[in-house]
Amino acid sequence: MPVAKTPRPAKGRGSRDLQRVAVVIPAKDEQERIAATVRSARAIPHVDLVLVVDDGSEDDTQHVARDAGAVVVRHSHNRGKAAAMETGAAVVAMRDAPGRPPRLLLFIDGDLGDTAVNTAPLVAPVREGVADLAIALLPPQPGAGGRGIVVGAARRAIHALTGWTPTQPLSGMRCLTREAFEAATPLARGWGVETGMTIDLLRKGYVAVEVPCDLKHRASSNDLKGQMHRAAQYRDVMVAVNARRVRGAFDAVRGVRSESPQIRS
Ligand SMILES: O=c1ccn([C@@H]2O[C@H](COP(=O)(O)OP(=O)(O)O[C@H]3O[C@H](CO)[C@@H](O)[C@H](O)[C@H]3O)[C@@H](O)[C@H]2O)c(=O)[nH]1
Numbered sequence: 001m002p003v004a005k006t007p008r009p010a011k012g013r014g015s016r017d018l019q020r021v022a023v024v025i026p027a028k029d030e031q032e033r034i035a036a037t038v039r040s041a042r043a044i045p046h047v048d049l050v051l052v053v054d055d056g057s058e059d060d061t062q063h064v065a066r067d068a069g070a071v072v073v074r075h076s077h078n079r080g081k082a083a084a085m086e087t088g089a090a091v092v093a094m095r096d097a098p099g100r101p102p103r104l105l106l107f108i109d110g111d112l113g114d115t116a117v118n119t120a121p122l123v124a125p126v127r128e129g130v131a132d133l134a135i136a137l138l139p140p141q142p143g144a145g146g147r148g149i150v151v152g153a154a155r156r157a158i159h160a161l162t163g164w165t166p167t168q169p170l171s172g173m174r175c176l177t178r179e180a181f182e183a184a185t186p187l188a189r190g191w192g193v194e195t196g197m198t199i200d201l202l203r204k205g206y207v208a209v210e211v212p213c214d215l216k217h218r219a220s221s222n223d224l225k226g227q228m229h230r231a232a233q234y235r236d237v238m239v240a241v242n243a244r245r246v247r248g249a250f251d252a253v254r255g256v257r258s259e260s261p262q263i264r265s
């Protein structure tokens with residue numbers, strides 16, 4: 001059984017029982033699905049805050065999310081998913097209560113709809129100190145048109161830099177401790193955020209697990225829009241990876257030792 005880098009307080013001494021979870025939802029133009037996603041996320045055990053970061057939507061995402069019971073903050077213009085995650089984490093920190101452990105952060109996408117509650121299995125391994133980072137493994141998605149090019153590139157890069165071969169390196173549904181989140185900042189930009197976070201945390205000795213979750217999202221199809229989206233994903237993943245390759249080479253020259261990665265699946 002893996003053990004997280006940072007031990008959690010023992011059960012029964014009060015602290016772990018007080019550990020709450022904030023769901024953070026970066027959302028751009030998600031008015032069709034955000035209400036169902038928010039309502040479903042509110043049903044996840046230990047969640048006492050559902051925060052939607054409206055990333056400069058041009059539709060009614062912010063009002064629909066608020067009406068569904070979320071706390072909503074908004075970027076006045078679109079800044080990309082990673083920036084929305086950083087905004088969300090900063091707002092959660094402002095709302096963490098003194099005397100309580102900082103909330104765990106559960107990042108989920110805005111398009112999960114009624115299946116958002118099925119990210120609940122990501123919380124237990126982090127809350128119980130089995131892992132610092134729990135990443136959702138999704139079942140095959142109907143209508144998905146990818147050929148595995150971006151996924152394959154991210155997977156190979158993570159393996160080359162950490163020794164771990166993740167099954168779904170781009171999966172954005174992930175729960176982590178506040179400490180691990182801070183260790184992963186500044187986040188890689190845009191669509192490189194998951195790949196960068198996984199590399200950074202494993203290199204620092206944090207423990208990652210992948211957990212199957214029965215989720216359904218709006219998968220990109222094979223049309224022009226889908227291909228453009230994949231091209232942007234590929235660009236951002238490669239920027240994140242190359243920055244970390246360079247940093248790794250610098251650290252090697254300066255004699256900085258990364259902790260041996262703790263990897264479980
Ligand atoms: O500028 C943007 C674009 C998207 N989003 C939100 O980010 C989430 C993920 O976007 P989506 O369009 O659903 O992306 P996917 O193609 O489904 O992305 C997959 O791959 C991404 C990495 O490339 C991960 O971030 C996602 O979690 C994963 O589902 C959604 O809630 C979006 O509303 C933003 O907040 N800002």
Ligand SMILES: O=C(O)[C@H](O)COP(=O)(O)O
Nearest residue numbers: 146147148149150151220
């Ligand atoms: O559809 C997906 O899984 C992502 O957009 C990545 O695309 P890929 O299948 O080309 O890796």
